[in-house]
Amino acid sequence: MERAPDAASEPLNVAFPNFEELVESTTSTTERRIKKAEKKMKRMGLNALQVTPLSALPLDICARFPTEMHEHIIAQLRHDRHALSACSLVSTYWSASSRYHLFQTASTIHVHRDNFQQFCELLTTQRLNIYIGHLRLKTHVIDGRFDGGATFQFNHDLHRFAGLPSLKYLRLEGHRDNLFPEFFAAFAQNFQSVTDLELISMFFDSFEQFLEIVDSLPLLCRLAVDGVLSALFPEDEGTPTSPTYSQQKKLIDVVALCNRMPDVLAWLPFQSNIRRLAISIAPWYREAHTPLLSNVFRMLGPQLEHLILHDTDTSHPLDLSANTALHTLEIIGIECLWATTQSHLEWVPALLSQLRSPVLRRLALVVHLEDHRGVDLFDWPRIAESLAQINSLAQVKISVSNHKKRAAEAIAKYLQPRSYALQVVPWERRYQYSLRSFDSEW
Template identity: 25%
Template sequence: MVPYLPPELTDHIIDYLHTDSRSLAACALTCRQWLPASRYHRFGHIMLQIHTCMKFAWLLEASPELARAVRSIKLHNLLYVVRAWNNVSLEFLGALTAVTELTLDNMRMAGGVHRAFLRTLPALRELTLRDCWFETLHDFAALLSSFQNLEYVSISLLIGLTYAVEPPLPSLPPGLHTIELAELVWDRIPALALLNWLKDIPNPRTILTLSCNVMWEVWPTEVLLDIFGSHLQHFEFVVKSEASLDSVLGKDGFSLSGLPCLRSFALRLYVATMCVRQNRDLLWIPKLLAQLRSPRLHQVTLSLHIDDMQDLSALASENAVRKLSRASYADLTALGWESICETVAREDFSSLQKFVIEGKGPTSFLEAYIEREYPDLHQRGVIAFA
């Protein structure tokens, strides 16, 4: 007699195979009892390109029940915003009623492609747009507003968005609470129109999490903080600039002081220079931290990416472009720790539970340095390494 295993146990075993497509396929063919768990992992996250869309549509047509297993879908284009998607049928999107996450990568969102996503994916909660092209700002706004259950949106390198006169823009979804703006080239899009649209959100207090990426201009971040800063709980500030931070962040009195409800703050700097005491860009780290004025702040994360002069591998490449990498913990002793220590010791930092430092290499050198030079900070026990 073949021993019987309860479904709870076989499902748990199949869970361990979630990254093994071949084993999941074998499990799906073993017996009906194993089929739901196998499909849950095999089809839970789908990535489609132009040549695989039709095959996936045929699969859904043959087995409509598969649509309930798809929870995350990514449409990816290898070539830069080509028009080839105009010849691809996306009608299968209407069957994906369980999808909660959508990523569009390198997509030209115009014509039939744009219309295919409107009024579909009713359960969508997270939307990520990378290198996507929209003909107008209205098309972009219409896409976001069509997902009424949307909670999170991430936008990077948005292009197109002509400066044509636009009809009134639809409102953002009412449940949206997280906006991530990464590497937007503000001088190539109708920035003021986009920011005014965000400003007209019915209830700005619903936006609790914001991520801003600065390359050349800091003023859009200032506008966003004026809109959402008074109630933001989580803020990530990323600076990726080839110019000096004085010329970028020193404009118009930029400040992080208007964030009274902040609970977590992440500062990520990418500077094409070395992590040495003579580097004036490093002075912005304690300066920005000192601007924070939130008695609720419980976590600060600091990440510094620099030009690693010891890594010569990039010199062998065709363009010899150095890649920025995390600073070593040993090099991070060059930061203005005296000013950082004074800031963390302030009364409005009394709720701080973690000061996370992201770096590479052994942590012992930096840990010993802080313990020796700033014993009060070390004894507080908030320093963590990641």
């Protein structure tokens, strides 16, 4: 389950091995650049002596101003990776603050088999360890498959990721082998500061291994699970009985693609502090998993403030009547294809008619629209009636994959009159989840 990029918060990847350019902050660096510029001017037939060259800043120029002023100015650039990189080269006074924002907010370090050794060498220098805030680890578990270069393995190499006190975001991706005790020991030791965890295409021997990872992070606030497999619960064994799980006291946001791991759905109701939830179930798992999802809404509904639903239909209806605290609801995966009939879309107004939240302000519908005439298949009078009963509703956004102009004209006509702002927009990306977007207005 991939998150949509957010210009204000989504980190960018930093390619290796360019860190030397980021950490160089000496006067000699500036002098070398001046000499290089002079040589270039001579090649162009210009007289470098007639041009006032850039010179290194006096060592005390930054000391003349309060440190708080420097930090405030640099903080305004916290999402601009290139500007922060330049600021880190200005002086030692700017270096620490620039690197902090560069690696805490503006960049994600992506470690894979091609740069694993370089990253480990970087850690041993202790030059950037205290700044690194976002880390993405992608593994390949078969050493012999790739000729040359090192292969990062979770089981054997995770202990080398020590000394990262500021690490907040961690993404583990692409592990399809058994996890050994060494992995869990290294994980619990090295990542205690993590608040944001993503598990993507991970394989677990049992659901207890998943719990061991989650329970070892005392500060965990956000969890994303996508493509997680459990060997003990294949799809033909049905739904297991869930035991009593421990509660993550700080866990607020959860993004879960629960197809091959229904235990996640059984675990969610015990996490009573969840306020923002994005959930998805593939069509072939709905019959077995819908009862578990209904229990999630029954237990968490009274405190859920933001909800994203992906993939639902009339044959497996959900009950949202307990979601009385919703501020935002987003329904993704409304399929309006060539073979779609009006009966296939009846679940949309049925779901909207269940809304009982007196504080619901934003509603989003994401529609895969192959033909503009598919807009007419929706029961718009019933939808308009449901929306008219929500007095707090301020914004309705309908994203369509095609025919935005024709769809906008039709939808505006169908939903008149209205007391809310209506937007019909094209998809930016298909089927993306962005819980962070709930923090800002559309």
